[in-house]
Amino acid sequence: MNLENKSSQIEFTTASQTLKYGFFWFIAFFFAILAFLFNSPEEILEGQIVILLSPSNLVTDYFAISNVGATLFNSAILTAHSILIIKMSKARINGAVIAGVLTVAAFSFFGKNLYNSTPIVLGAFAYAWSTKAPAEHSLLAALFGTALGPLVSEISFNIGLSLLSGIFYGYLAGFIAGFIIPPLAHHIVKFTKGFSVYNIGFTCGVIGTLFVSIIRSTGREVEPVSLLSSGHNEPFIIIFLVLFSIMMITGLHFNHWTLKGYGELLQHSGQLSTDFLDLNGFSITLINMSLLGYLSLGYVLFHGGELNGPVIGGILTVVGFGAFGKHIRNVIPILIGVTLMGYLNNYDMSLTGVVTAGLFGTTIAPIAGRYGVVIGMLAGAFHLSIVSNTDTLHGGINLYNNGFSGGFVAAIMIPILEAFHYHKEKRKELREPVDPADEMKGES
Structure with a gap:
């Protein structure tokens, strides 16, 4: 057997x-x-x-x-x-x-x-x-x-x-x-x-900064550029809707035409390493990837963004990480935080750099998954501020500039959040009533 x-x-x-x-x-x-x-x-x-x-x-x-x-x-x-x-x-x-x-x-x-x-x-x-x-x-x-x-x-x-x-x-x-x-x-x-x-x-980002520093020390310049296209929204909206719908239908087919199990996936914080394939199966993972695709496309169109190379790359990256840490519950707070910070600082939210900051900024989605919506929104807001200033360090030779920036956001926020969480737990222990039986055991 x-x-x-x-x-x-x-x-x-x-x-x-x-x-x-x-x-x-x-x-x-x-x-x-x-x-x-x-x-x-x-x-x-x-x-x-x-x-x-x-x-x-x-x-x-x-x-x-x-x-x-x-x-x-x-x-x-x-x-x-x-x-x-x-x-x-x-x-x-x-x-x-x-x-x-x-x-x-x-x-x-x-x-x-x-x-x-x-x-x-x-x-x-x-x-x-x-x-x-x-x-x-x-x-x-x-x-x-x-x-x-x-x-x-x-x-x-x-x-x-x-x-x-x-x-x-x-x-x-x-x-x-x-x-x-x-x-x-x-x-x-x-x-x-x-x-x-x-x-x-x-x-x-660290390696790129090292190499660019060496190149610049020889007197040569390595700087980010901005070569962007426009006018491709109509065909790529159709392409993405077809692609994500095929993924959704395939996922539902293998999951017996139900969303059973998706609620369990949404309970994961997404902190590395959270492998949805191993934890929840391929069908549910495919459904999650599809939903993130729809969400990402909607985010771009809501802000009037162009579906050019970088933005399409951002959408596909979010979809890919729908198998490894991202889901709609931990991604949405980051997108909201980036959006609010953008409006607060009077950014043109349709600019490719701002749109991609939101899409790629979901690298820190696990912060929202672990610490909740408000902290996730705060993380997204911080990310938009930091990402605008990191590409000059590596001169644009690290394509994952948002991953570089997101690392700084996580490294700054997590120790502070852990410290507050620790003290919150300690205060909770102090507020809990003492069991007389335990007290007598201590005296004996």
């Missing part, structure tokens, strides 16, 4: 992994097919060349420097690349891996490409090889670490080196960055205590 149960469990796990791979391939083919609806093969090829040769630092909207079809195809390529990396590392697909793949797909709209991602991936796996650790231990560093892709592109094409020297030093810098991400990320999570789900984003 035990053997039968074990056999059926193995069959279920295998089927589940196949289903998750199917989800990834669906995303890749979905974007690849869409690419040819926007542009011809010749235009896509020309756009791809432009993307590969771009410095790509924040904020370089690939819609603006190439075309929509080339950008969608770039995302499809990097999604497929991520799938192959997962297979090669023989890792099990869990919530963190889903978040990683969709984050790669997201940032392929504004900063990541096959050229600048490759050395970072190689560096992350070289670390695993050199420490004799399984390759799967460096998988998340390889996926999320591609946030430093602009470091490779910037050195290769934008600081005045010859082409061969630029490629050599760009790839060397990318390889070194990828190599040191895994050990640094392991220790930096203690800094934020898991209350910023973009842990590697903060790690990449």
Whole structure:
């Protein structure tokens, strides 16, 4: 009987992994097919060349420097690349891996490409090889670490080196960055205590600041840019509604057309590492991802934002982390906090930088999940203030600037909140009546 149960469990796990791979391939083919609806093969090829040769630092909207079809195809390529990396590392697909793949797909709209991602991936796996650790231990560093892709592109094409020297030093810098991400990320999570789900984003911010400081010390400038597009709302509203509806229908289908279990998912704070796949199953996780997609799209449209490369990247990232820490209960307070702070300071809430601060600012959603709506709103407000000033530190070569900022928000707020919580508990103990029986035991 035990053997039968074990056999059926193995069959279920295998089927589940196949289903998750199917989800990834669906995303890749979905974007690849869409690419040819926007542009011809010749235009896509020309756009791809432009993307590969771009410095790509924040904020370089690939819609603006190439075309929509080339950008969608770039995302499809990097999604497929991520799938192959997962297979090669023989890792099990869990919530963190889903978040990683969709984050790669997201940032392929504004900063990541096959050229600048490759050395970072190689560096992350070289670390695993050199420490004799399984390759799967460096998988998340390889996926999320591609946030430093602009470091490779910037050195290769934008600081005045010859082409061969630029490629050599760009790839060397990318390889070194990828190599040191895994050990640094392991220790930096203690800094934020898991209350910023973009842990590697903060790690990449630290590494990016180091590299940019070295480059600037040679007299060269590395600064953020602002290359943005507009006018794509109508087609991408339809695309996203179709995509999120397919996810919702699929999730409901596998969950027997009910939302049973979703209430349990909403009870999690989201603090690292909260893997919804392991805790709640693939069907409920897919429903959660879909709902976050609708919410994120609604947030952008409510503020009159443009669905350009960075904003689309923000929406897809929120959706990806719907498998790993984010849900509507802990995300909404952050969005409200960013919105209130924006209106309080008379920000133009339709600006891409402000809209993406809200979307990517949900990295600190676990703060709302643990400490409630009001504290979550306060965290969101702080995040908008901080994120406006951190990109100059790393010169835009860390694509996860909000992860960098969110790490600071968590590192500042959590010790204070924990201290108040501790004293609140102590005061509660002092107010509790003493049991006479316990008092007599103490005297004896």
